[in-house]
Amino acid sequence: MSEHGHPTPKLYAIILACLVVGTVLTYRAAFWDMGIFNPVVALTIACTKATLVILFFMHVRYSSKLTKITISAGFFWLLIMITMSLSDYLTRTFLPQ
Amino acid sequence: MSTSQTTTTEHHPALAQQFDSMEQQQDASTFGMWVFLLTEIMMFGGLFTAYLIYRIKYYDAFVAGSTSISVGWGFTNTLVLIGSSFTMAMAVWAAQKGFRKAQVWFLIGTMVLGAAFLGVKAKEYHDKWDECHIPGHIIGKGFNAWGGCSATDPKLGNIADEIRERDPKVPKVSAVQTAKQTEIFFSFYFAMTGLHAFHMVIGFGLLSWLLWRAYKGEFGPQYYTPVELGGLYWHFVDIVWIYLFPLLYLISRTRT
Amino acid sequence: MSIDKPVMPEKHYLNDNYGIRSWLLTKDHKRIAILYLFSITVFFFIGGLFAGLIRLHLLTPNGELFQADTYNRLFTMHGVNMIFFFLIPSVPAVIGNFLIPIMIGTKDLAFPKINLLSWYLYIGGATFSLITLLNGGVDTGWTFYAPLSSGYVKSPVIVMAVGILIVGFSSIFTGLNFIVTVHRMRAPGMTWGRLPLFVWANYAASLIMILGTPVIAITLILLALERGFHIGIFDPKLGGDPVLFQHMFWFYSHPAVYIMILPGMGVISEIVTCFSRKRVFGYSFIAFSSIAIAVFGFVVWAHHMFVAGISVYSALVFSLLSYAVAIPSAVKVFNWTATMYKGSVKMDTPMLYAMAFIGLFTIGGLTGLFLAALGLDIHIHDTYFVVAHFHYVMVGGMVTAYLGGLHFWWPKMTGRMYPEAPAKLAALITFIGFNLTFFPQFILGYMGMPRRYWAYPPEFQVLNVLSSAGASVLAVGFILPLFYFLWSLKYGEVAGDNPWQATGLEWETTSPPPTHNFHHIPVVTKDPYAYGEDEEVPVVH
Numbered sequence: 001m002s003e004h005g006h007p008t009p010k011l012y013a014i015i016l017a018c019l020v021v022g023t024v025l026t027y028r029a030a031f032w033d034m035g036i037f038n039p040v041v042a043l044t045i046a047c048t049k050a051t052l053v054i055l056f057f058m059h060v061r062y063s064s065k066l067t068k069i070t071i072s073a074g075f076f077w078l079l080i081m082i083t084m085s086l087s088d089y090l091t092r093t094f095l096p097q
Numbered sequence: 098m099s100t101s102q103t104t105t106t107e108h109h110p111a112l113a114q115q116f117d118s119m120e121q122q123q124d125a126s127t128f129g130m131w132v133f134l135l136t137e138i139m140m141f142g143g144l145f146t147a148y149l150i151y152r153i154k155y156y157d158a159f160v161a162g163s164t165s166i167s168v169g170w171g172f173t174n175t176l177v178l179i180g181s182s183f184t185m186a187m188a189v190w191a192a193q194k195g196f197r198k199a200q201v202w203f204l205i206g207t208m209v210l211g212a213a214f215l216g217v218k219a220k221e222y223h224d225k226w227d228e229c230h231i232p233g234h235i236i237g238k239g240f241n242a243w244g245g246c247s248a249t250d251p252k253l254g255n256i257a258d259e260i261r262e263r264d265p266k267v268p269k270v271s272a273v274q275t276a277k278q279t280e281i282f283f284s285f286y287f288a289m290t291g292l293h294a295f296h297m298v299i300g301f302g303l304l305s306w307l308l309w310r311a312y313k314g315e316f317g318p319q320y321y322t323p324v325e326l327g328g329l330y331w332h333f334v335d336i337v338w339i340y341l342f343p344l345l346y347l348i349s350r351t352r353t
Numbered sequence: 354m355s356i357d358k359p360v361m362p363e364k365h366y367l368n369d370n371y372g373i374r375s376w377l378l379t380k381d382h383k384r385i386a387i388l389y390l391f392s393i394t395v396f397f398f399i400g401g402l403f404a405g406l407i408r409l410h411l412l413t414p415n416g417e418l419f420q421a422d423t424y425n426r427l428f429t430m431h432g433v434n435m436i437f438f439f440l441i442p443s444v445p446a447v448i449g450n451f452l453i454p455i456m457i458g459t460k461d462l463a464f465p466k467i468n469l470l471s472w473y474l475y476i477g478g479a480t481f482s483l484i485t486l487l488n489g490g491v492d493t494g495w496t497f498y499a500p501l502s503s504g505y506v507k508s509p510v511i512v513m514a515v516g517i518l519i520v521g522f523s524s525i526f527t528g529l530n531f532i533v534t535v536h537r538m539r540a541p542g543m544t545w546g547r548l549p550l551f552v553w554a555n556y557a558a559s560l561i562m563i564l565g566t567p568v569i570a571i572t573l574i575l576l577a578l579e580r581g582f583h584i585g586i587f588d589p590k591l592g593g594d595p596v597l598f599q600h601m602f603w604f605y606s607h608p609a610v611y612i613m614i615l616p617g618m619g620v621i622s623e624i625v626t627c628f629s630r631k632r633v634f635g636y637s638f639i640a641f642s643s644i645a646i647a648v649f650g651f652v653v654w655a656h657h658m659f660v661a662g663i664s665v666y667s668a669l670v671f672s673l674l675s676y677a678v679a680i681p682s683a684v685k686v687f688n689w690t691a692t693m694y695k696g697s698v699k700m701d702t703p704m705l706y707a708m709a710f711i712g713l714f715t716i717g718g719l720t721g722l723f724l725a726a727l728g729l730d731i732h733i734h735d736t737y738f739v740v741a742h743f744h745y746v747m748v749g750g751m752v753t754a755y756l757g758g759l760h761f762w763w764p765k766m767t768g769r770m771y772p773e774a775p776a777k778l779a780a781l782i783t784f785i786g787f788n789l790t791f792f793p794q795f796i797l798g799y800m801g802m803p804r805r806y807w808a809y810p811p812e813f814q815v816l817n818v819l820s821s822a823g824a825s826v827l828a829v830g831f832i833l834p835l836f837y838f839l840w841s842l843k844y845g846e847v848a849g850d851n852p853w854q855a856t857g858l859e860w861e862t863t864s865p866p867p868t869h870n871f872h873h874i875p876v877v878t879k880d881p882y883a884y885g886e887d888e889e890v891p892v893v894h
Contacts, residue, residue, distance in 0.1 A: 016183040030347035042343035055187040074135040078142040088667040113463040127536040140567035233582035284584040
């Protein structure tokens with residue numbers, strides 16, 4: 001019935017370990033000078049951590065398609081807001097004068 | 098359509114009358130919580146959008162502001178909150194299995210870790226108070242990132258000096274200018290972590306209520322939906338912090 | 354139909370329980386809808402009062418009735434109360450709340466307690482609005498542009514912002530409830546392809562409610578923080594960016610207009626098909642166009658900011674997308690028209706409102722395209738052209754649809770028919786009054802009269818007087834229903850289950866419905882709108 005195949009404590013512990021590793025990684029990486037890639041690395045690690053929390057702690061891996069679509073819609077809308085707002089600011093000085 | 102474990106003549110006491118089965122109730126409630134979290138994504142998202150725009154506009158000031166908050170405490174808090182997410186996931190697992198004592202202890206663990214997080218944040222806010230980094234002049238001693246403000250240590254909180262220490266080639270005038278611009282960084286720091294902390298406090302309230310019900314033994318394999326919903330909320334708050342940590346604390350630490 | 358004279362059912366949701374507690378603590382979606390009906394009607398007339406004062410003041414060019422500062426408060430409070438406390442809740446919270454569970458064949462919404470909470474949040478927000486009113490009202494315009502609102506005006510901006518924040522959560526919870534209900538509570542056999550178009554429309558509006566409203570929540574929070582603590586987020590003096598406020602504000606406020614119009618379009622779909630006695634033309638196109646409007650509506654917001662200093666490249670994109678968003682609306686208009694073509698049109702009051710909607714909304718929508726053209730917008734931005742445009746879609750469109758829906762489902766909600774003659778008269782008066790009020794404003798705007806100005810050049814007076822005259826006629830048209838609806842509660846003809854011979858699950862239960870909506874949960878086997886194909890509309894008791 002509701003046995004959607006829930007994760008086991010062991011799996012939770014593994015995810016916890018991954019999250020801790022990710023945190024340490026992002027902390028250390030902040031002190032290396034990678035130029036433009038610093039924020040890219042930081043956000044990639046953050047997205048990976050968030051994905052792990054969503055898929056396993058929040059059980060989305062075992063949830064219905066509707067749940068998965070809902071979450072994707074949320075991030076998609078956030079992306080719309082960010083990119084279209086930025087598209088104004090980032091194209092402001094490109095006047096062909 | 099309805100495939101509940103109980104027979105059709107007996108209703109689980111927690112089955113609300115608008116639903117046909119516990120399964121439908123669990124399905125609908127979980128979906129409802131996800132829809133609510135969607136609204137939270139958009140609300141924090143608005144803040145993140147504004148933050149992004151200003152980070153691009155005032156990059157140096159954001160670097161300076163970010164460097165002046167304690168990365169050690171931020172790192173610690175991230176680990177604390179991740180830990181609390183783990184204990185919360187375990188609490189949901191225990192509730193689903195019907196292990197009453199385990200549920201209670203894991204919920205308590207989550208609350209303890211959550212409280213630790215808030216305690217650290219309180220310390221961080223207090224530090225900002227001491228250093229005159231609270232934006233505006235209504236709360237605190239007035240924003241003064243460029244000149245520092247401590248009676249015992251005049252250099253405490255002096256961002257302009259810190260900028261010049263990291264890069265001596267920066268002229269004093271522009272260091273002071275950048276330091277003044279950090280007020281925007283701190284506005285976002287307090288708005289974002291403040292909104293986050295506010296959500297944690299609400300989460301606290303939810304957890305207390307869940308703890309009480311778990312203690313009374315209300316949750317088991319037939320019915321653990323409230324714990325699952327509480328878990329979803331708590332994990333969401335964790336995810337917001339997972340993004341806040343690098344965006345606020347780790348903008349650029351390479352020149353330290 | 355073998356029933357000669359319909360009789361009121363013995364027990365129904367209105368007389369099931371008596372006493373104020375049974376209403377204030379109700380979980381019945383139908384009672385909550387009635388609670389909303391009373392509340393939003395109050396705010397409609399509050400907003401209308403301000404409109405009346407504005408039109409009175411604008412009779413003369415030199416503004417002899419009110420000071421400039423007071424005039425600012427008038428148009429602000431008119432806008433805020435109408436938009437947030439009337440238009441946005443109107444169809445969803447009243448008609449949607451009442452009908453959606455019945456239309457999909459279930460006992461109540463997914464979360465009845467949250468539904469009640471929605472109403473209390475509305476009342477909470479409304480209280481803040483009233484407090485603002487008693488403190489002289491806000492004078493920034495309903496758009497609250499910063500830094501005017503965050504750093505310069507002395508009016509109770511934060512109180513108003515908090516009120517809007519609270520009522521925004523009311524909207525969010527309503528949308529959340531509708532979405533979960535439509536996904537998870539449909540009766541057996543009620544597939545997505547059999548849902549009434551009214552449900553599709555409200556579902557689409559609910560998507561906008563949950564995705565857009567949180568952004569205005571955070572915008573208002575930031576505004577309040579800036580105003581209260583003097584931090585710089587939008588105020589350029591403090592290093593902030595005023596255009597950012599506009600981006601964040603309009604990210605919600607543009608989709609908000611689709612929150613307002615989509616449910617109205619859903620009403621029109623229901624009315625047009627019933628009173629043409631013909632299956633609706635292009636069901637799936639109308640259904641998907643609602644979703645398309647909801648999605649596209651989110652990517653056009655900066656068309657409110659063409660002259661605010663945004664990048665011209667970004668403006669080009671937003672202008673193009675604004676043209677695209679008109680297409681699904683046009684699809685609906687074509688399909689409604691095609692439904693009426695060769696149908697057997699019955700000119701009852703709901704149909705009069707529906708036909709008015711189609712014409713007036715088309716005018717309003719087309720004039721939106723004028724505004725979406727970059728070059729033209731430079732000339733007509735912030736003029737009465739804009740004012741006329743949005744009143745055509747909001748009043749000529751939305752309010753007309755709301756009234757049409759109220760008339761159509763009044764018998765279902767109350768068990769009584771409204772009196773047809775006064776109703777037709779009111780519809781006619783409203784139509785005439787509306788056009789007389791707002792059509793001159795297109796001309797005024799094109800001629801250059803700016804909006805939100807308390808005085809104007811004398812050459813604009815004739816058109817302004819026409820507009821004000823129209824407003825008084827419109828007021829009569831809006832007040833009449835108040836009287837005959839109330840009259841009908843006691844003296845109206847008993848309606849029976851299905852006075853319009855309409856299809857749809859709501860007409861298969863009694864008027865008014867029992868508290869649990871149905872005596873037996875229906876099983877759906879037919880497609881919706883089977884008009885003219887199966888004249889037997891089964892009556893289930």
